[in-house]
Amino acid sequence: MIKRTIYIGNPSYLKLKQKQLVVQEPETKEIKGTVPIEDIALLMLDHYQITISNQLLIKLQGNNVAVISCDEHHLPFGMMLPMYGHSEYSERIKHQLAASEPLKKQLWKQTVEQKIENQKALLDLNNKVSEPLAEYKLNVKSGDSSNREGIAAQYYWKHLFENFSRERFGEEPNNLLNFGYAVLRSIVARALVSSGMLPVLGIFHRNKYNAYCLADDIMEPYRPFVDKLVYNYVVSNNYYELNKDTKAHILTIATQDVFIDGVVRPLFVAVTTTTSSLYKCFTGDLRQIKYPELD
Template identity: 90%
Template sequence: MIKRTIYIGNPSYLKLKQKQLVVQEPESKEIVGTVPIEDIALLLLDHYQITISNQLLIKLQGNNVAVVSCDEHHLPFGMMLPIYGHSEYSERIKHQLSASEPLKKQLWKQTVEQKIANQEALLNLNNKLSEPLAEYKLTVKSGDTTNREGMAAQHYWKHLFDNFSRERFGSAPNNLLNFGYAVLRSIVARALVSSGMLPVLGLFHKNKYNAYCLADDIMEPYRPFVDKLVFNYVNNSYRDNFELTKQTKAHILTIATQDVFIDGVERPLFVAVTTTTASLYKCFTGELRQIKYPELD
């Protein structure tokens, strides 16, 4: 079953009743919607006047639901996940902790290669210059010591959008990309916890202030799928101003159900991420030598 992403953007009281998330209008007490807890993967809270019961939070955590709160810019700011999400949690953490540096460098190499391959595919889909990326992809070294990822990104952003500079706080569509990446990060972090791993222990990212280093690693090959969604949205719209409206957010939130090709089959991105994190754990145990990542086509 495909899990759902639930977005709450109005003043609301959220509570639990009969294993359902109940959304209630605070003043009139009117019930405006209910969703079975077991159907939810991600709950996005985007209003300062949202109240959520602790009983509901506990039930959400018990079902590995990522609860994400947004800031004043309406961008995902904080994330709540269960402490553990797998019955073999301690055993799996041991394997993650014992992973050698050479192994992590090889896994990062695979990650960068697939990210560049997906960037190349997106440029090709839109008849953009992609030739340099093919060379970068073939020359990635263990640990990406020659920074092929950065070189590829420089070319990629120069050619994907017209007159565009990729900056975290830059002009649109940077805001749309930031929102999509934040949602993607939450999906990946949830999958890592569900697979019994700590999102904080990265392969490459090691910022001591970052609690989601591994999520930031594993999401890299998935970023071009967000780029594709945003690119199509921008280029199929007649507007010049792209604000993060509720309509825009609703469109970007469909990233979770976008079909991707992984491990020989087509799956929703949300399911594909779980395939990736499961394969990562098997790489830590020695059962696999290659992480399973999606291919953009």
């Protein structure tokens, strides 16, 4: 079953009733809607006047729902996940901790290669020159010691959008990309917890201030799917404002079809396939992470 992404952007009181998320208007007490907890994957709270009951929070955590809160700029700021999401949690963490540096370098090489491949595919889809990316992919070394990822990114962004520089606080459509990546990061972090791993222990990212290093690693080959969604939206609408309608469109990233492991799956499901394969790489049962292919 495809899980749902729920966005709350108005003053609301959220509570639990009969295993349902109930959305209530604070002043009139009118019920605006209900959603079964088991159907939710991600809950985004984007208003300062949202009140949520602790009983509901506990139920959401028990069902491995990622709860995201947004800041004054209406961008994802914080995320709440359960402390563990798998019955073999202790055993799985042991394998994650025991992963050798050579293994992690090989896994990062695979990750960068697939990211570049997906970037190339998106350029091809939009009739952009992509040949240099094929060369960059062929020259990725263990651990990406020659930084092919960064070099490929410079070329990719220069040719995907006109006169565009990819910066966290840069000009539009950086705002749309930032929002999409934050949602994607939440989806990946949730899947890692569900697969019994710690999102903080990365295979490449090691920033001591980053609580989601592994999520930032594993989401890399998925980023071009966000880029595709944003690019198509901008080209079709010539619109860059990050409002409720734009957010609703970008939040559909969870249900976008992707090709992975020989079949087409919603991205939300595909991420779980990726995280499950990552754990098998840690145990030695697999040598290759299963990543999506953009087409």
